[in-house]
Amino acid sequence: MHFPLRPRRSMLYMPGANARALEKARMLPADSLILDMEDAVAPDAKAQAREQIVTAVNEGGYGKREIIVRVNGLDTAWGKDDLYAIAKLPIDGILLPKIDNLQQINDSIDQLNAAGASEQLPIWIMAETAACMLNIASIATHPRLAGIVMGTSDLAKEIRAKHTADRIGMLVPLSLCVLAARANGLEILDGVYLNLDDEAGFCVACEQGRNMGFDGKTLIHPKQVDIANQIFSPSGAEINHAQEVIHAWEEARQASKGVVVVNGKLVENLHYEESQRILALAGAIKERHGQTI
Numbered sequence: 564m565h566f567p568l569r570p571r572r573s574m575l576y577m578p579g580a581n582a583r584a585l586e587k588a589r590m591l592p593a594d595s596l597i598l599d600m601e602d603a604v605a606p607d608a609k610a611q612a613r614e615q616i617v618t619a620v621n622e623g624g625y626g627k628r629e630i631i632v633r634v635n636g637l638d639t640a641w642g643k644d645d646l647y648a649i650a651k652l653p654i655d656g657i658l659l660p661k662i663d664n665l666q667q668i669n670d671s672i673d674q675l676n677a678a679g680a681s682e683q684l685p686i687w688i689m690a691e692t693a694a695c696m697l698n699i700a701s702i703a704t705h706p707r708l709a710g711i712v713m714g715t716s717d718l719a720k721e722i723r724a725k726h727t728a729d730r731i732g733m734l735v736p737l738s739l740c741v742l743a744a745r746a747n748g749l750e751i752l753d754g755v756y757l758n759l760d761d762e763a764g765f766c767v768a769c770e771q772g773r774n775m776g777f778d779g780k781t782l783i784h785p786k787q788v789d790i791a792n793q794i795f796s797p798s799g800a801e802i803n804h805a806q807e808v809i810h811a812w813e814e815a816r817q818a819s820k821g822v823v824v825v826n827g828k829l830v831e832n833l834h835y836e837e838s839q840r841i842l843a844l845a846g847a848i849k850e851r852h853g854q855t856i
């Protein structure tokens with residue numbers, strides 16, 4: 564499946580049981596919103612969260628923000644009802660938690676089909692179990708998948724990794740998932756940063772995720788949105804360089820040259836393609852900010 568380019572620098576979770584957060588999100592500059600029925604919602608608030616999410620989505624008012632609903636797993640008491648409740652909602656995607664294998668994705672799609680969901684509804688998965696890490700190369704080939712969201716909290720708990728500043732315990736899982744995403748043309752979002760009072764640490768984590776190849780970061784609080792938007796946007800210098808590369812490369816091609824040097828750096832076709840991607844992303848971000856948010 565081909566999905567059009569859109570910025571996903573900031574993907575903000577909000578508990579479906581929190582009516583104020585669902586309301587507030589209509590005004591926040593996040594690129595994407597995850598309306599959560601799963602782990603941010605207590606068991607006795609699951610039905611209320613589902614109802615509030617359905618109402619909020621039907622009421623609309625989220626502008627061009629991408630709306631993704633995270634459901635409970637099919638192995639829980641709520642998963643099937645969640646899928647039926649959202650099957651026909653005007654949302655941009657559904658996020659399946661704790662995916663270990665392809666079969667679980669197919670089982671959810673069967674339920675969605677039975678509930679009358681469009682076959683175009685993009686499917687996202689949470690990569691947050693040890694089994695998922697070992698199977699991600701095959702999971703990521705599923706033809707309905709649009710993207711992967713890292714669940715670093717669940718994963719750290721399961722593998723008993725510590726949450727350190729350098730995220731050493733997460734580096735292999737994060738890289739494995741980036742590789743699987745890129746090999747299959749999927750989007751990929753980094754996990755959440757839990758310490759809301761540590762802005763410097765949050766910036767470092769965003770930069771690390773960006774440098775590893777992530778498209779953006781999942782967030783838990785509105786105060787994290789602007790920082791993620793800034794760090795995952797191409798910088799002015801990157802945009803200028805991309806423009807120079809494209810210009811120089813097109814001139815080189817006309818002169819039948821296969822390489823050219825721009826600002827002291829060798830430029831080949833791959834740099835031309837990467838520069839095109841950077842400019843396309845910068846254009847999509849500009850369009851995003853031109854909208855009423």
Ligand SMILES: CC(C)(COP(=O)(O)OP(=O)(O)OC[C@H]1O[C@@H](n2cnc3c(N)ncnc32)[C@H](O)[C@@H]1OP(=O)(O)O)[C@@H](O)C(=O)NCCC(=O)NCCSC(=O)C[C@H](O)C(=O)O
Nearest residue numbers: 576577578583584587588602603714715716717783784785
């Ligand atoms: C962490 C929070 C519980 C803090 O909430 P609160 O005490 O209300 O914070 P503030 O008073 O600072 O909030 C200021 C205003 O912002 C609104 N708000 C807060 N959080 C959100 C949000 N996530 N989305 C939208 N709006 C939000 C408040 O309502 C205040 O508004 P106002 O009334 O105008 O002042 C809370 O932030 C929170 O619940 N965050 C989300 C937690 C969550 O979703 N967790 C689950 C996802 S993480 C996960 O599961 C990862 C993965 O699965 C893994 O395994 O790693």
Ligand SMILES: [Mg+2]
Nearest residue numbers: 602691714717
């Ligand atoms: Mg989780």
